[in-house]
Amino acid sequence: MTTNTAHRKPLPGTALQFYDAREAVEQLRPGAWATLPYTARVHAENLVRRADPAQLPDYLRQLIERRRDLDFPWYPVRVVCHDILGQTALVDLAGLRDAIAQQGGDPAAVNPVVPVQLIVDHSLAVECGGHDPDAFTKNRAIEDRRNEDRFHFIEWTKKAFANVQVIPAGNGIMHQINLEKMSPVVHVQDDEQGKVAFPDTCVGTDSHT
Template sequence: MSKNTINYQYRKPLPGTQLDYFDAQAAVNDIEAGAYERLPYTAKVLAENLVHRCEPSELEACLSQLIYRKRDKDFPWYPARVVCHDILGQTALVDLAGLRDAIASQGGDPAAVNPVVETQLIVDHSLAVEHAGFDPDAFEKNRAVEERRNEDRFHFIEWCKTAFENVSVVPAGNGIMHQINLEKLSPVVQVKNGVAYPDTCVGTDSHTPHVDALGVIAIGVGGLEAETVMLGRPSMMRLPDIVGVKLTGERQPGITATDIVLALTEFEIPKSRLQLLRVLWRRH
């Protein structure tokens, strides 16, 4: 069992594999028959997370928030990953390095201090463009400037990659989080300690939710909340608004899926946004 797994009640063998899973359907339907089948997809993923990680004494009350669409109780959410850009991610790792120093000064083992949750650090917020694109050597020149200006920071990040467990680094020169394929970083289904469960994550960049396209719940957060999740603590939440959108027709030429998603996220009062959607989408 994972040392972070609390609830054992609904752990079951996953047919055709040597893995286990947590049966959220059984847990929800034990509270109200047929309730799981009525839940939206997002709530089903949140339910699995609760069955997997919630304190057993709190499980029914927390699942009831999802079943009955209530918002009178905070419930814990334990994301499987943390994705950070280098500015906020580095700050969190500096805190952990400082904690290692404090433990070592008290005679403890500093190597015991590690992120509990898988942490992916993308070095992308340090580039300042000094050479324009018309220069055929612009990329190499800008990278050289970036390395010179951030030598100490990059050295620390490289140290973190080998010093800490559960930390991986996408180094400078590979693009920003807007361009790096965040879907590529997601396993979609996590497999750890003999248990298969949905991938979920928090990230310190506004583009973190791009991976939602894979059915992975991903939420953008601040540095302190990301650090809290790194240390294995839950991100507390109340049931968010879960809205389904059905689009018919086809995209206008030159309009990307991202354009449509960004338009949808601006919706507050549907009427006021209707013209914008018509521009992006042509109905048959």
């Protein structure tokens, strides 16, 4: 979601727009942009695009001056979960749906606000190896048998919840899939002002992400 209009500009050579975080930072302190780490620049763009305009100068000064005295927001594009922690969060959402239904509300209205990508990669126990050409197939069969109930629930969440994407077991480890398949690097989003491009950001629930 984009909320602000200041510093929004056409992206030359495209039909897209972008938020000029460099301009916002330089207005506060000329020359400061060149001193910011790349991660801080991504964070600055996030603030320029989403933060309360009245608070934006103070937020940006935290980055420029490397200060920590003022809390400031961050709006990640997506949340990347492995199956252990991701499943726990989805169980909580399913329980919330039950509670909403008991009170006469619409349980389908309970969904993650930020898109969630759940990658099943924390269940495999390698029992067949060595030179067995069928080792992968055998290990996957063992994994499915041991996790039948859990995998069934995860598959249900993929269909039941909006904003949930599931990468099933057997596709690789979470940080590899995140880098190679899940991240678009640059997101393009439609809003009331047109199409806006901005850097991908995520919260990850494993140490590598």
